[in-house]
Amino acid sequence: MTDLPPSEPLVPVPADAAARTHCTAVEYEKLYAQSVTDPDTFWAEQSKRVDWIKTPTKIAGWTFDPVEIKWYEDGVLNLCHNAVDRHVAAGHGDRIAIIFEPDAPNGETRHISYAALLADVIRFANTLKKMGVQKGDRVTIYMPMIPEGAVAMLACARIGAVHSVVFGGFSPEAIHGRIEDCGSDWVICADEGLRGGKTVPLKANVDKALERVDVKAVLVIAHTGGDIMMKEGRDHWYDALSADVGDECPCEPMNAEDPLFILYTSGSTGKPKGVLHTVGGYSVWTASTFYYGFDYRPGEIFWCTADIGWVTGHSYVVYGPLQNGATTLMFEGVPNYPDHDRFWQVVDKHRVNILYTAPTAIRALMREGDDYVTRYDLSSIRLLGSVGEPINPEAWRWYHQIVGKGRVPVIDTWWQTETGGIMITTLPGAHPMQPGSAGKPFFGIRPELVDAEGKTLVCEQTGGAAEGNLCITHSWPGQARTVYGDHDRFIQTYFSTYRGKYFTGDGCRRDTDGYWRITGRVDDVINVSGHRMGTAEVESALVLHDKVAEAAVVGFPHDIKGQGIYAYVTLNAGIEPSDALLAELRQQVRTEIGPIATPDHIHFTPALPKTRSGKIMRRILRKIAENDFGSLGDTSTLADPTLVDGLIAGRKNR
Numbered sequence: 001m002t003d004l005p006p007s008e009p010l011v012p013v014p015a016d017a018a019a020r021t022h023c024t025a026v027e028y029e030k031l032y033a034q035s036v037t038d039p040d041t042f043w044a045e046q047s048k049r050v051d052w053i054k055t056p057t058k059i060a061g062w063t064f065d066p067v068e069i070k071w072y073e074d075g076v077l078n079l080c081h082n083a084v085d086r087h088v089a090a091g092h093g094d095r096i097a098i099i100f101e102p103d104a105p106n107g108e109t110r111h112i113s114y115a116a117l118l119a120d121v122i123r124f125a126n127t128l129k130k131m132g133v134q135k136g137d138r139v140t141i142y143m144p145m146i147p148e149g150a151v152a153m154l155a156c157a158r159i160g161a162v163h164s165v166v167f168g169g170f171s172p173e174a175i176h177g178r179i180e181d182c183g184s185d186w187v188i189c190a191d192e193g194l195r196g197g198k199t200v201p202l203k204a205n206v207d208k209a210l211e212r213v214d215v216k217a218v219l220v221i222a223h224t225g226g227d228i229m230m231k232e233g234r235d236h237w238y239d240a241l242s243a244d245v246g247d248e249c250p251c252e253p254m255n256a257e258d259p260l261f262i263l264y265t266s267g268s269t270g271k272p273k274g275v276l277h278t279v280g281g282y283s284v285w286t287a288s289t290f291y292y293g294f295d296y297r298p299g300e301i302f303w304c305t306a307d308i309g310w311v312t313g314h315s316y317v318v319y320g321p322l323q324n325g326a327t328t329l330m331f332e333g334v335p336n337y338p339d340h341d342r343f344w345q346v347v348d349k350h351r352v353n354i355l356y357t358a359p360t361a362i363r364a365l366m367r368e369g370d371d372y373v374t375r376y377d378l379s380s381i382r383l384l385g386s387v388g389e390p391i392n393p394e395a396w397r398w399y400h401q402i403v404g405k406g407r408v409p410v411i412d413t414w415w416q417t418e419t420g421g422i423m424i425t426t427l428p429g430a431h432p433m434q435p436g437s438a439g440k441p442f443f444g445i446r447p448e449l450v451d452a453e454g455k456t457l458v459c460e461q462t463g464g465a466a467e468g469n470l471c472i473t474h475s476w477p478g479q480a481r482t483v484y485g486d487h488d489r490f491i492q493t494y495f496s497t498y499r500g501k502y503f504t505g506d507g508c509r510r511d512t513d514g515y516w517r518i519t520g521r522v523d524d525v526i527n528v529s530g531h532r533m534g535t536a537e538v539e540s541a542l543v544l545h546d547k548v549a550e551a552a553v554v555g556f557p558h559d560i561k562g563q564g565i566y567a568y569v570t571l572n573a574g575i576e577p578s579d580a581l582l583a584e585l586r587q588q589v590r591t592e593i594g595p596i597a598t599p600d601h602i603h604f605t606p607a608l609p610k611t612r613s614g615k616i617m618r619r620i621l622r623k624i625a626e627n628d629f630g631s632l633g634d635t636s637t638l639a640d641p642t643l644v645d646g647l648i649a650g651r652k653n654r
């Protein structure tokens with residue numbers, strides 16, 4: 001194909017990075033070739049990154065038609081052992097595992113060694129056992145970004161309980177849905193969280209969520225000391241309950257395919273899905289992607305700014321770094337509190353070596369000007385990473401030039417909740433970088449671009465350039481195994497659009513240099529500040545309001561957030577739009593989902609554009625929201641073509 005826009009010029013590998021890399025371009029070619037031609041040998045070798053109680057003899061064991069995914073299926077291990085115990089046993093107990101930087105700069109910083117982390121995790125695990133939590137039980141974790149969040153996750157992994165972390169920004173209604181969906185009997189939360197100087201009423205939100213679903217117990221960590229309600233018999237303070245537990249708790253031997261965690265994520269239809277990951281494959285995948293992806297060396301300080309409520313926090317705040325014996329920084333706050341220099345202050349203060357953040361944060365900080373950055377000593381940085389959404393070349397260059405002073409690699413990493421860890425990236429020191437492109441497939445990953453009919457346009461093995469829908473044709477160890485309690489939905493969502501292939505939901509381009517550039521979602525999922533949101537979820541929230549007849553939600557380009565949320569709403573007969581109603585609808589979405597889903601625009605319209613058979617024409621709504629009125633396409637199939645003029649006029653007015 002020759003009609004693709006030209007790619008951005010490649011940025012050469014910095015000499016320092018090339019000199020130290022674990023994996024040169026030549027080694028990458030060799031390892032990648034082996035990983036796809038002889039995956040069993042390759043993944044048997046990589047599995048040595050973790051300790052096994054019983055070494056697996058079976059490595060890959062999967063089919064995409066029918067859909068059944070297994071890796072290392074006769075292996076036995078425990079992820080908590082690999083993340084914590086073995087480093088202490090190897091004599092690294094004094095090494096810092098977690099640095100905690102609080103929301104406020106004058107708050108108390110904490111340094112937790114691997115030995116201290118082990119003691120904390122054992123105490124936590126024994127407290128869970130004391131409450132009655134058993135192997136296989138689902139435990140909901142609703143925590144701020146404090147070390148106890150990671151400790152709670154590790155404690156679950158230690159005793160074989162399945163954690164379901166719910167992002168602290170989600171609403172009581174969202175917690176309720178997630179507790180109910182996975183039948184979780186246990187909740188772990190803090191009294192309150194702190195973000196950007198504001199308190200987040202975590203326990204109060206849990207209380208509201210539990211008005212409509214029963215659990216056996218709630219374990220509450222005292223964080224802010226705020227005033228909260230404790231329900232007799234159900235709620236327990238962690239400090240009190242853990243006071244007399246023992247200081248030994250062996251790691252539960254887990255089969256590689258036992259469930260490790262559930263994480264809810266949005267799709268194009270229905271309620272969020274509980275994506276399930278299992279112990280063995282996820283452990284190996286996060287250990288190896290962290291090692292190669294960040295070219296990690298012991299002693300380096302790694303800071304991933306994601307919240308543990310998202311998959312990035314699971315894989316690269318907690319499990320990837322800790323399995324590698326790294327020092328991982330947990331930051332409770334936000335990039336712009338108390339001022340726009342907070343990130344750079346933290347990098348300087350803790351001498352951070354690797355910073356991994358999202359384009360939305362980069363764009364927001366870029367807008368504030370370079371002075372906030374240049375007043376700090378950022379010489380400790382040796383690698384910058386980006387994740388969560390496409391990074392525009394302008395933001396990439398600012399990150400590279402102003403934050404990295406042009407001397408360190410910037411890696412863009414494409415992956416998803418369902419993929420467990422990094423799938424496409426340029427390995428630091430191995431490959432020149434291409435601003436805006438994720439780069440090359442990680443070991444074992446076989447990407448392919450298909451057209452709408454499923455015809456293969458290009459794949460890594462054949463080479464060449466094309467643009468299409470991104471599929472992965474072969475399984476990898478970190479792949480999600482199912483949707484909790486609904487394997488049919490797993491098959492429907494990921495393997496039925498293009499039978500026999502995993503469909504990512506993303507559009508993508510590959511150029512002749514072999515760089516894969518994600519162009520964004522091609523389904524009804526939008527990516528707002530790197531947070532994945534189903535348009536259907538926001539619509540369901542809006543129509544719950546008794547004055548709303550119908551709603552259609554689409555994404556539109558947003559300078560900072562990447563995409564914003566644009567909601568078209570029709571009201572019931574006799575109801576007039578008003579500012580008060582606008583505020584009510586915004587609140588409605590916050591209540592049902594959480595503040596991150598609040599629409600940027602609510603556009604009242606007398607009707608939605610529909611085909612004569614009653615189907616909403618989203619393509620037209622998307623174009624209008626994008627202010628792209630010239631290419632609305634064929635509107636003649638609309639039941640009422642005159643509606644479009646009114647919609648355009650309404651868009652121009654805001």
Ligand code: PRX
Pocket residue numbers: 265310311312386387388389390391412413414415416417418438504505506518520521527530531532
């Ligand atoms: O559209 C892609 C986008 O985020 C989606 C996955 O979202 P989630 O499951 O929440 O995981 C986010 C963290 C990995 C993808 O389908 N996405 C993620 N990383 C990138 C990206 N888009 C472009 N470039 C990326 N580096």
